Amino acid sequence: SxxxxxxxSVSVAPGKTARIPxxxxxxxxKTVHWYQQRPGQAPVLVIYYNRDRPSGIxxxxxxxxxxxxxxxxxxxxxxxxxxxxYCQVWVWDANTGGVFGGGTKLTVL
Amino acid sequence: EVxxxxxxxxxxxxxxxxxxxxxxxxxxxxxxxMHWVRQAPGKGLVWVSRIKGDETGTMYADSVKGRFTISRxxxxxxxxxxxxxxxxDDTAVYFCARDRDGDYVPYFDSWGQGTLxxxxx
Numbered sequence: 001s002x003x004x005x006x007x008x009s010v011s012v013a014p015g016k017t018a019r020i021p022x023x024x025x026x027x028x029x030k031t032v033h034w035y036q037q038r039p040g041q042a043p044v045l046v047i048y049y050n051r052d053r054p055s056g057i058x059x060x061x062x063x064x065x066x067x068x069x070x071x072x073x074x075x076x077x078x079x080x081x082x083x084x085x086y087c088q089v090w091v092w093d094a095n096t097g098g099v100f101g102g103g104t105k106l107t108v109l
Numbered sequence: 110e111v112x113x114x115x116x117x118x119x120x121x122x123x124x125x126x127x128x129x130x131x132x133x134x135x136x137x138x139x140x141x142x143m144h145w146v147r148q149a150p151g152k153g154l155v156w157v158s159r160i161k162g163d164e165t166g167t168m169y170a171d172s173v174k175g176r177f178t179i180s181r182x183x184x185x186x187x188x189x190x191x192x193x194x195x196x197x198d199d200t201a202v203y204f205c206a207r208d209r210d211g212d213y214v215p216y217f218d219s220w221g222q223g224t225l226x227x228x229x230x
Binding site (some may be wrong): 031033035038041042043044045048049054082084086088090094095097098099100101102 | 133144153154155156168169170171175204209214215216217218220222223229
């Protein structure tokens with residue numbers, strides 16, 4: 001089965017840039033999506049198709065995908081960005097389907 | 110505005126059954142693949158199942174295959190998850206989610222607030 005690996009936590013000071021990696025074998029050959037989940041709330045899509053932003057998501061959020069790592073980048077981090085972030089891909093075989101990374105807790109110092 | 114509202118969660122004994130519902134509004138329900146995703150307490154997101162808009166295709170995670178059945182009623186704009194032979198490790202918040210690109214690169218652009226299922230004696 002396909003595994004996505006994320007660090008459990010990332011910390012960043014307000015106004016700085018946070019980078020959240022998502023590792024997977026040849027992940028560049030897959031399409032990665034990212035979700036933000038604040039405590040007690042449902043996930044919210046923040047990046048789709050590796051780098052596209054849904055309407056309403058600030059331009060500070062961006063994504064990239066190369067080699068074995070996809071990355072969610074949050075520029076000019078704000079206190080309100082503190083949340084869990086999950087990467088996700090779809091694996092087209094009969095036994096897999098949707099795959100999420102384990103999630104990364106972003107802490108704003 | 111897209112709205113997804115889950116219901117049907119609760120406490121059930123191991124080996125028991127439960128049916129979850131997800132009422133959809135604000136979009137043409139029958140045109141979209143729909144999914145169930147779950148999250149155990151304090152844990153990450155796990156994909157569970159999906160169903161095509163016209164009900165001609167379904168898929169399940171190995172962990173629920175043979176025990177859970179996804180279905181939908183397009184006349185009622187409602188998604189269902191029938192859960193049988195429940196186990197303690199099925200305890201989770203269950204989210205329904207709309208799939209924006211189900212035929213090519215599935216991803217979830219709208220989510221419900223979730224319903225909690227607790228399996229315990």
